[in-house]
Amino acid sequence: MQQVATPLRRDPAPSRAAYRMHRLWLTPVFRALLRVGLPAFVVTMSIGLYLSDDARRAALGDKVASVTRSVQERPEFMVTLMAVDGASEPLAAAIRNLVVVEFPVSSFSLDLEAMRAQIESIDAVKSAELRIRAGGILQVDVTEREPAMVWRSAQGLYLLDDTGHRIAGLTVRDARPDLTLIAGEGADRAVPEALALMAAAGPIAGRVRGLVRMGERRWDLVLDREQRIQLPEEEPVVALERVIALDQAEDILERDLTVVDMRNTQRPTLRLAGDALARLRGDRPAPATRIAGGLVGN
Numbered sequence: 175m176q177q178v179a180t181p182l183r184r185d186p187a188p189s190r191a192a193y194r195m196h197r198l199w200l201t202p203v204f205r206a207l208l209r210v211g212l213p214a215f216v217v218t219m220s221i222g223l224y225l226s227d228d229a230r231r232a233a234l235g236d237k238v239a240s241v242t243r244s245v246q247e248r249p250e251f252m253v254t255l256m257a258v259d260g261a262s263e264p265l266a267a268a269i270r271n272l273v274v275v276e277f278p279v280s281s282f283s284l285d286l287e288a289m290r291a292q293i294e295s296i297d298a299v300k301s302a303e304l305r306i307r308a309g310g311i312l313q314v315d316v317t318e319r320e321p322a323m324v325w326r327s328a329q330g331l332y333l334l335d336d337t338g339h340r341i342a343g344l345t346v347r348d349a350r351p352d353l354t355l356i357a358g359e360g361a362d363r364a365v366p367e368a369l370a371l372m373a374a375a376g377p378i379a380g381r382v383r384g385l386v387r388m389g390e391r392r393w394d395l396v397l398d399r400e401q402r403i404q405l406p407e408e409e410p411v412v413a414l415e416r417v418i419a420l421d422q423a424e425d426i427l428e429r430d431l432t433v434v435d436m437r438n439t440q441r442p443t444l445r446l447a448g449d450a451l452a453r454l455r456g457d458r459p460a461p462a463t464r465i466a467g468g469l470v471g472n
Contacts, residue, residue: 251281251282252279252280252281252310253277253278253280253281253284253306253312254278254310254311255277255310255312256312256313257311257312258270259315259316260315260316260317260318261299261316265296265298265316268298269296269299269316272292272293273293273314281306284306286304286306289304290303293314293316297319297339297341297342298318298319298341298342299316299317299318299319300319300335301316301317302316319335320335321333321335321350321353322334322335322336322353322365322369323353323354323355323356323365323368324344324354324356325340325356325357326347326355326356326357327359327362328359330343330344331346331347332344332362333350333353334365335365336365337365337366338363338365338366340362354368354382354385355384355385356384356387357384357386357387358387358390360387360390361385361386363390367410368385370411371393371395371410371411371414372385374414374415375418377418377421377422378397378418378421378427381398381427382396383397383398391407392404392405392406392407392410393405397427400432401431401433402432402433402434403417403434403436404433404435404437405436405437406436406439413436416436416439417434417436417442426444429444430446431444431445431446432445432447433445
């Protein structure tokens, strides 16, 4: 009797290679490498191979430039004119001459920050803001510097704002008689103090001819009739207020004197004019009269 061969039963245990691959697949780094790294590598290699050809790179660059240009030059992105607000006519004309723009131009081609810096380089401009308005308008809003003083320097006459910043040149002093004249080296750097002195000199403002900076450290207040108030380096406003109070009490500025010296606040001195001193000395020695802590005399 012939025996029938019994088929071998399949071993359910995995092979050693399958077991190792399974354990490797359970590793997070390996899974991430296969799921992300391998596709990224394939895509990068494909792009690199495509762009390795010079003609393909040039064609792709031209295509990108063409698409970019077509978007930037759409009508809604085009600027057709410039509007300048907040500036006088001469200043607006100076801005238009300085900022030269060939209209129409795409708003993407305008460097607003560089244009703002260019406009603010003008002495008369305090600040400027630029933006693109609806309708293709380049809007320039200017804050103009307001003249506060006239400065007479070695180079000529200049208009200064309340910070001492130069605004523009001035041909003749009579062009701005409403502004106080200051003179002397370094006077432009002390404009705020000069404005404070002019505010304190309100009661005698009609007689003030200007302020002179002495030694770049202190002021002389020049009045009509060739009178001068010499102010100290420290607290000049307080010293000027003392002189005005003394004038209101005793009319010293109406007398025949040339200088009120307040440089030494503890010992202010009045200097008489030459003819007045001669009259005092005609028959008798000049009297030494103490006024507000100082002496009337030469």
